[in-house]
Amino acid sequence: MFMGERCERVDTQQIETLLKVIPEAESISKMAAVFQALQSDTRLKILFLLRQKEMCVCELEQALEVTQSAVSHSLRTLRQLDLVRVRREGKFTVYFIADEHVRMLIEMCLEHVEEKT
Amino acid sequence: MFMGERCERVDTQQIETLLKVIPEAESISKMAAVFQALQSDTRLKILFLLRQKEMCVCELEQALEVTQSAVSHSLRTLRQLDLVRVRREGKFTVYFIADEHVRMLIEMCLEHVEEKT
DNA sequence: TGAACATATGAACAGTTGTTCATATATTAA
DNA sequence: TTAATATATGAACAACTGTTCATATGTTCA
Numbered sequence: 001m002f003m004g005e006r007c008e009r010v011d012t013q014q015i016e017t018l019l020k021v022i023p024e025a026e027s028i029s030k031m032a033a034v035f036q037a038l039q040s041d042t043r044l045k046i047l048f049l050l051r052q053k054e055m056c057v058c059e060l061e062q063a064l065e066v067t068q069s070a071v072s073h074s075l076r077t078l079r080q081l082d083l084v085r086v087r088r089e090g091k092f093t094v095y096f097i098a099d100e101h102v103r104m105l106i107e108m109c110l111e112h113v114e115e116k117t
Numbered sequence: 118m119f120m121g122e123r124c125e126r127v128d129t130q131q132i133e134t135l136l137k138v139i140p141e142a143e144s145i146s147k148m149a150a151v152f153q154a155l156q157s158d159t160r161l162k163i164l165f166l167l168r169q170k171e172m173c174v175c176e177l178e179q180a181l182e183v184t185q186s187a188v189s190h191s192l193r194t195l196r197q198l199d200l201v202r203v204r205r206e207g208k209f210t211v212y213f214i215a216d217e218h219v220r221m222l223i224e225m226c227l228e229h230v231e232e233k234t
Numbered sequence: 235t236g237a238a239c240a241t242a243t244g245a246a247c248a249g250t251t252g253t254t255c256a257t258a259t260a261t262t263a264a
Numbered sequence: 265t266t267a268a269t270a271t272a273t274g275a276a277c278a279a280c281t282g283t284t285c286a287t288a289t290g291t292t293c294a
Contacts, residue, residue: 006175006179007173007175007176007209009173009175009176009209010175010176010179012179015176015179015180018166018169018170018180019166019180021165021169022162022165022166022169023165023227023231027227027230027231028158028161028162028165029158030230031155031161031223031226031227031230032155032156032157032158032161033156034226034229034230035152035153035155035156035161035226036152036153036156038148038149038152039149039150039152039153039156040149041145041146041149044145044148044149044152045139045145048138048139048140048145049135049136049139052135052138053135056124056126058123058124058126058127059124059126059127059132062123062127062129062132063132063135063136082229092124092126099229101225101226101228101229101232102229104221104225105222105225105226105229106148108218108221108222108225109148109151109152109218109222110140110144110148111218112151112199112216112218112219112222113144113147113148113151114140114144115218
């Protein structure tokens with residue numbers, strides 16, 4: 001089938017209505033950025049660690065066995081999307097999960113992948 | 118700080134305990150795959166469309182203004198992760214959202230990105 | 235002050251991804 | 265059968281990502 005043609009199932013009017021209900025382009029691309037951040041093993045592990053206890057970069061580095069640089073880059077990504085937040089504590093920078101949405105997101109996804117028989 | 122050293126905040130014992138509680142490697146990488154699938158504008162739009170009504174490939178193609186091939190590839194990705202499911206209906210292949218987890222995932226994420234001031 | 239610790243950032247490279255083009259398969263209707 | 269429609273798949277290429285290395289910034293304490 002060539003582009004522009006329509007199969008008999010297509011109701012152009014209805015499709016336009018459906019398109020009006022989906023989130024606007026900006027929201028979609030923000031969501032894509034969030035999911036993109038959640039798509040890395042390292043960043044997921046960070047979130048599952050922070051879910052238990054807020055931690056400084058140094059602790060995460062030790063737990064994850066990757067370089068300090070990698071941890072820091074990952075944390076920046078998560079921070080920029082407001083998935084984690086920061087607090088200074090003397091010479092340490094302590095990271096923690098931003099809010100319940102984030103907890104729910106990883107919880108939902110975990111249930112989904114573990115649900116299969 | 119060099120790799121292998123520990124800052125004074127690190128409690129090696131505690132970190133091992135925390136690591137035991139995070140999901141096993143296989144679950145983490147499955148989750149990463151799911152989030153990876155949700156990280157594309159096209160696939161997100163597909164899910165927001167299917168959330169409203171099950172649709173055949175042809176309808177999605179028309180709604181999204183990308184090639185039929187691109188839609189089909191995207192759908193395969195979503196299908197393989199059980200985010201959408203398929204039903205044959207004559208010469209049409211009808212796709213629909215797999216389950217409530219998927220609806221929750223995109224809903225949670227949408228709330229998160231739209232919540233900001 | 236300066237030395238040591240803690241974290242952040244830029245550059246660069248290997249690996250991965252999404253799209254399109256071309257083509258194959260599957261279903262229906264004639 | 266054959267033609268037309270509907271969908272899937274493989275190859276290929278540009279664009280993007282995560283990691284590391286090297287280095288910069290920020291903080292504490294002596």
